[in-house]
Amino acid sequence: MDLWFLSDPQRLWLLLVLPLLLWLARPHRPRHRVATPHLEQWLRARARLGRRPRRFPWLRWLLAAVAATATVGAFAGARYGGRSGPQALAVVVDASASMAARVTPEGEETAFASAVTAVREALAALPPHVRVRVVACSDSVTRLPSDAAMALEQLAQISPRGAGLVDLSAVGRELDGLAHEVAVWTVTDGLGPTPPAAVGALTLVGSTQDNAGITAVAIEDAWPLPEVQASLTVDNFSGRPGRWMVRARGGVEDAAAPVELRPGESARVGLALRRTRGGRLELWLDGTPDGFAVDDRITVQLPEPAAPRIAVLADDETSPGIAAAAAALAAETGGRVLAAAAAGEADYLITDGGILPGPAVHPRSLSFGTRRQDAPLSVADIEPAPTVADWDREDPITRGLDLSELQVQTCLVRDFGGAGATLIRAAHGPLAVLSRDPTSEPAAASVHVAFRLSDSNFALLPAFPQFVRRSFARSFGAGDGAVPGSDSLLSAAESDLRPPSTGRPAERPLPAFGAPSVPLAPGLLLLALAALALRVWV
Amino acid sequence: MTEPFPQPFRELLRTILRRAPELRAATDPGVRARRRASSASGTFAGHRDYAPGDDLRAVDWNAYARTGELFIKLLEEEERRVVTILLDRSPSMTTGDPERLLGALRLAAILGGLALVRLDGVRVIYDTSEVTSLSGAAALPRLLDALGRVSAAPQQPLDLLRPLLEAGWLGSVLWISDFADPAAAAPALHLLRRHGRRCSAWLPSLAEDQTTALRGLVRLVDPETGREEVFEADAAMRAAVDAELQRLARHQDSVFAAAGYPLFRYPLPQAGDWRLSSWFLSSWTSGF
Numbered sequence: 001m002d003l004w005f006l007s008d009p010q011r012l013w014l015l016l017v018l019p020l021l022l023w024l025a026r027p028h029r030p031r032h033r034v035a036t037p038h039l040e041q042w043l044r045a046r047a048r049l050g051r052r053p054r055r056f057p058w059l060r061w062l063l064a065a066v067a068a069t070a071t072v073g074a075f076a077g078a079r080y081g082g083r084s085g086p087q088a089l090a091v092v093v094d095a096s097a098s099m100a101a102r103v104t105p106e107g108e109e110t111a112f113a114s115a116v117t118a119v120r121e122a123l124a125a126l127p128p129h130v131r132v133r134v135v136a137c138s139d140s141v142t143r144l145p146s147d148a149a150m151a152l153e154q155l156a157q158i159s160p161r162g163a164g165l166v167d168l169s170a171v172g173r174e175l176d177g178l179a180h181e182v183a184v185w186t187v188t189d190g191l192g193p194t195p196p197a198a199v200g201a202l203t204l205v206g207s208t209q210d211n212a213g214i215t216a217v218a219i220e221d222a223w224p225l226p227e228v229q230a231s232l233t234v235d236n237f238s239g240r241p242g243r244w245m246v247r248a249r250g251g252v253e254d255a256a257a258p259v260e261l262r263p264g265e266s267a268r269v270g271l272a273l274r275r276t277r278g279g280r281l282e283l284w285l286d287g288t289p290d291g292f293a294v295d296d297r298i299t300v301q302l303p304e305p306a307a308p309r310i311a312v313l314a315d316d317e318t319s320p321g322i323a324a325a326a327a328a329l330a331a332e333t334g335g336r337v338l339a340a341a342a343a344g345e346a347d348y349l350i351t352d353g354g355i356l357p358g359p360a361v362h363p364r365s366l367s368f369g370t371r372r373q374d375a376p377l378s379v380a381d382i383e384p385a386p387t388v389a390d391w392d393r394e395d396p397i398t399r400g401l402d403l404s405e406l407q408v409q410t411c412l413v414r415d416f417g418g419a420g421a422t423l424i425r426a427a428h429g430p431l432a433v434l435s436r437d438p439t440s441e442p443a444a445a446s447v448h449v450a451f452r453l454s455d456s457n458f459a460l461l462p463a464f465p466q467f468v469r470r471s472f473a474r475s476f477g478a479g480d481g482a483v484p485g486s487d488s489l490l491s492a493a494e495s496d497l498r499p500p501s502t503g504r505p506a507e508r509p510l511p512a513f514g515a516p517s518v519p520l521a522p523g524l525l526l527l528a529l530a531a532l533a534l535r536v537w538v
Numbered sequence: 539m540t541e542p543f544p545q546p547f548r549e550l551l552r553t554i555l556r557r558a559p560e561l562r563a564a565t566d567p568g569v570r571a572r573r574r575a576s577s578a579s580g581t582f583a584g585h586r587d588y589a590p591g592d593d594l595r596a597v598d599w600n601a602y603a604r605t606g607e608l609f610i611k612l613l614e615e616e617e618r619r620v621v622t623i624l625l626d627r628s629p630s631m632t633t634g635d636p637e638r639l640l641g642a643l644r645l646a647a648i649l650g651g652l653a654l655v656r657l658d659g660v661r662v663i664y665d666t667s668e669v670t671s672l673s674g675a676a677a678l679p680r681l682l683d684a685l686g687r688v689s690a691a692p693q694q695p696l697d698l699l700r701p702l703l704e705a706g707w708l709g710s711v712l713w714i715s716d717f718a719d720p721a722a723a724a725p726a727l728h729l730l731r732r733h734g735r736r737c738s739a740w741l742p743s744l745a746e747d748q749t750t751a752l753r754g755l756v757r758l759v760d761p762e763t764g765r766e767e768v769f770e771a772d773a774a775m776r777a778a779v780d781a782e783l784q785r786l787a788r789h790q791d792s793v794f795a796a797a798g799y800p801l802f803r804y805p806l807p808q809a810g811d812w813r814l815s816s817w818f819l820s821s822w823t824s825g826f
Contacts, residue, residue, distance in 0.1 A: 029768055032758040037630035037638075037718035038779070039760040041786055042769055045778035054768045450700070 005084075005519065007077030014072045018065055025061040027054050063535035070528040074521035082517025086183035088131040089513070090175040091119055092168060092197065094188030097137040097494040099160035099190070101292045103206055111206025115187040118174045118203055121157065122185070122510065123148050123439045129516050137171055138162035161493075175200075182371055183511050190504040191497060202508040212261070213295030213495035214246075214285055216268075219482040221275075224306030224333050225473050228252055228273040228482070230283060236261035237496040244287030246271065251279040251302045278304035280485070295495040299485030305334035311346030312337065319352040319452070321459030322368070325468045326350050328336030332469075348470075348475060353452040358491040363437040364475035366468065369452030372415050383413050386426035386451075397434065397447065397470040398423050400462035408456040417448020424449075434474070447471040539638075542643040543682050546812040551651055554818050556677070558655045585609040593734045620673075621653035621741040622707060625688060625700050626666040626715030631762035632690045634744040634806075641742040641806035642714045643685045648817065649712050649740070650681045661707065664688050669701050692762070695726035703733055710739040717801075718762075720786070720793040727797035739794055747787070747803075749780045 003382035006012070036042070046053070077521055080501070090417045101531050134144040134151040139162035144151035168186055175184045184200030196202055216233035232246055240263055247256045252273040284297040310330050314322045323337075329348075330337050347363035351370040371377075388406045391398045403424060412433060420435035430450065437444045453459045458467075548791075572581060585598060588608030598611045613707065621648050631639040646662065650672075652804045653660040659673030663686055670684040695715075702711065711730060717723050745751070754772045759766045794801040807816035 027768070028755065030755050032750065033766065035633045035758045035761045036758050036762070037633050037716055038746070038783060038786070039758050039765065040719075042779055043767065045775060045782045046769060048778050048782075049774060051770075051775075054770075064654060191701035206548055220655075502694050 002079045004078060005082075005517070006073070007079060009076055011076040012072060015069065017068050019122075021064050021068060022061060024194050025064065026056055038506040044398060059538055060535050063531045063538065067528040067531040067535070070524040070531065073525040074528075075337070078520040078524060079517035080520050082513070083512070083515040085181075085253065085512050087129065087359055087514050087516070088133070088183070089126065089488075089510075090182055090184050090200075091132065091134040092171050092184065092186045092188075093119060093134060093136045093155060093164070094168060094177065094186070094196075095138040095160050097138070097161050097189045097294055097490040098189055098292070098497065099206065100294045101206055101209065101211075101497055105209060110160070111189045112158070114205040115203075116152070116156050118187055118205060120152050123152065127513055130513050135171070137166040137168055139166065140292040141166055142303045156326075160391065167484070171197065177484060180260055183513070185510055191494075191500065195500075195502075196505060198389070198505075200508070201510045202442065202505060204504060204507055206321030206362065206501045207497075209291030209497045210240065211292045211295070211495055212236045212238065212242060212285060212287070212290050212291060212496045213245060213490065214283070214298055215266070215295070215490070215492040215495060217283065217298055217300075217484070219281075219300050219484075220484040221302065223275070223481070224304050224308065225469060226275040226332060226334075227300060227407070228275050228281070230271040230273055230281060230300075232269045232271070233266060234259050234261065234269055234285060235266045235495065236263060237492075237498055239263050239498070242287060244285050244290075246283065246527065247286055248273055248281060248283050248301075250282045251275060251277055253367055275302060275305055278302045281482070291497055292495060295490045301483040302483065306347075308335040308472075309345060310337050310346040310348045310350065310463060311336055311340060312352075313340055313343055313349045313354060313356070314350070314352035319368075319454060319459075321453055321464065322350055325465065328465070329469065329472050333472075334488065348472060353454070363440045363446065365393065365446040366449075366471045366475070367417055368449045368458075369412060369455060370448070371412065381413055381415065382410055383426070383428045384410050386411050386428055388431065389425050389427050391424045391432075392422065395421070395423055395434065397467065397474055403461070405461055406456065406458055408451045408458075410455050411451035413450075416450045416452055417446065420448070434435055436437055443477040445475050445477070447474065495534070512525035540640060542640055542686055543647060543691050547644060547647075548682070550812050550814060550817055551647060551678075553715050553814055554648055555651050555655050555678075556723070557818065558652055582611060584612045586612060593732050596734060607736075609724055620659040620661060620671075620707065620709040621649070621657055622661040622663060622702055622709055622711045623650055623653075624702070624711060624713040624715075625662060625685075626693070626695075626698070626713075627664050627688055627690050628715075629690050630718045631716055632761055634746060636744075636809045637805060638744060638806070639688075639690055640743050641744075641804075643688060643803055645740060645742055645806075646685055646712075647682055650685070651678050651712075654681065655680055661702075663698060663701055665691070665693065666697050666700055696729070699726050699729060702735075703729065707737075711735050712740060713737060714740045714742065714764055717793075718740055718786075719791050720780070720790045724793050727794065727799060730799070731797055737797075737799045739799060741790070741801060741803045742806050743803040746808055748783055750776050752776070 042133070062179050093115055095112065099115065100110050103109050103114055105109055118133065128238050132148045132151070133146055134155055136142040136144065136155060136158050140161065142158070145153050166190060175182060184197060185203065186196045186200060187203045187205060188196045189202045189206035190196060191208070213235060214232050215235045215520055218231040220512060222228065222230040230248060234244065234246065236242055241261065243260045244257065245256050245258055246269045248254065248271050254309045255271050255273055257269050257271055259267055261267055275459065279302060281302045282297065282299040283300065290296060308330070309327045312322055312326045318356065326337050329335065343366040346362065347364065351367040353369050355371045355374050356367070357372065357374065388403060388408070391403050393399060408431065411426070413429060417433055417435055420433035422430040422432070423434055424430070424432040435446045435448060437446070458464055585601060585610065588597060588610055592610050596610045601609045606768045616674065625642060625646050627639060633644060645698055650660045650662060654672060655675050657779070659671065662670040670681070672681050715723070727737070750771065754771060755768060756771045757766060757768050791801060803820070807813070
């Protein structure tokens, strides 16, 4: 406890006025001295007159000095009492995902709940004059209201999440450096990628536990086709081996795959899923040890099946494979095959031969030897017995297909679908092109083949069904794709609830907070006025 | 210090000495007879009643045995008539304008010169170790040289008397001082009285001994003690100081009256005043 102190002691230089007052107060003394043998007579004469010797007016000077000193003291911010120490508290609460771990495997209370309780109890015990500011740190810093009650209320509503990208140590150092009267208090589980602040108070909540979790996931959605490929990375953050099941459900046919991991091991688990209705796909890890439920479950929002309306314009007798392919597509994607008369309402049009005027061309279509103009064919328009020279090995439609056995009796040289990227090429020119419609939204594409199925053995080749499916998928584009849920993956560091290699830091208590002091300036100014008034009277 | 004996003074001194025969005491047989009768040694001249303070060695014990009363033996002077001048050169003598010590030296020169002319000799004592004995009118220059070497120094009246009493010199004592502290002179006067010495005191007086001319705020210093004081010399203060100066003068007079010795105040002339009337007092012709 400081009895009294000065908030601006540098202003004490004004006390240099005291020597000036001393010099001004000294009585005038004649410079010239007169020697006399009658000094005794002068002294007696003065005594007889009742006069006092001319002495330095110590009392008057003392009163002036008191007034000056009191004024300077008031100007220098003299204060009484109080206690030096922080006057404000900055609470840094770790809100990263690891704070959602249960304190005990059997209990329900999380580390974050313990942190909120600790903060509430500490704030309740603080001296009323201490200002409080609470920040929650995860991937970003969330500043809570300056009002402690509101801050506690909002803190309790925070859900720990994120990878804890905010460096608690840096935040602590920054807050600690704001002003000397600010005390920093970090409340964390001591886990995660960044160490807690090395300055200020530190309270550790939660506990170290064995855990296993999904640390990475990759979803490959073949929409509008039903195939969904999920690839998950599972990590064993424990000191003992374990066996878990990776399960999937929701929007797809239920699936599961086992995974066995040694201590600290990581493995990728693939799940081949088949979309049934799309929507919320849930992937979770089932098994023990597992001290942290948040990293066991992720959700993915799958787009619903395309459910296309497919129309076929072909001669059933000459093109039996087309109808079968359309029926298979409709069954696979949840769609249906329309009658030829309703081809105008179709989402996807498959044609074989015939003439389809340009304006009637559907933006999403697959055509085999279908002409665009109703004009007589000349010899130059037809290529007899074209030979397949090559096909695009990189395009998703033809990649991996074997078209070397494709034999074509005759094909159209031009006027079979317009310009586009060549998918299959013969010696005279393209046999199949991919035509994109940039005007349609969402993106649309059509595949046009230069020959009719009846003029080739394409429908008999194993590559034909894949060609049709891929053309169909390419016509609809990638769609919205799979969207991970908001409770997406944690970082591996957040899932690792084992003690850090350096050990958990030791807790540091809150410092003793300073107490406000009483300003002495008013009293000192009154004292100065009283001294001046008394000096007039003396 | 200013030359104590400039040429105008020397001429003035010679004029005074030429007028020495005019002095009243020179031809007064009664005075000469009293001196003879009060000598400390010589032929028996008679008795007188004992008075407190008389030298007990002069008491005629035989007469006391016969009569039961105390009588003092009166002896005719046998020693040469030599005057001893006690010169006070204490720091308080350095005050005044003109300086009181300067006037005291010139007064000593006048009195000493008169003694050389009219009597058998003169001794000048201004220090316990500085005694100058001179005789004859021709010794006047040596007297002036001896006085010219005097400078101010602290001294006590009793110390000044010691060479005189220890040597047992007879003759008159002329004590020149400011007697600023009459009480300090009283023991010395009592001692002289007990030793049967004749003594007369000479006080070279200044105008400031009677009234102060200082005005306004003055800073006074006592040369004896070095003490300084500042006074507001307004009218009331000046009046009070003048009253105190008169009180001092009365005190001086009372001290010497109690000792039975005369005190002469010798008003020092202003600087540059070499008139005979200023230095040769008319009263001397009847009272020296």
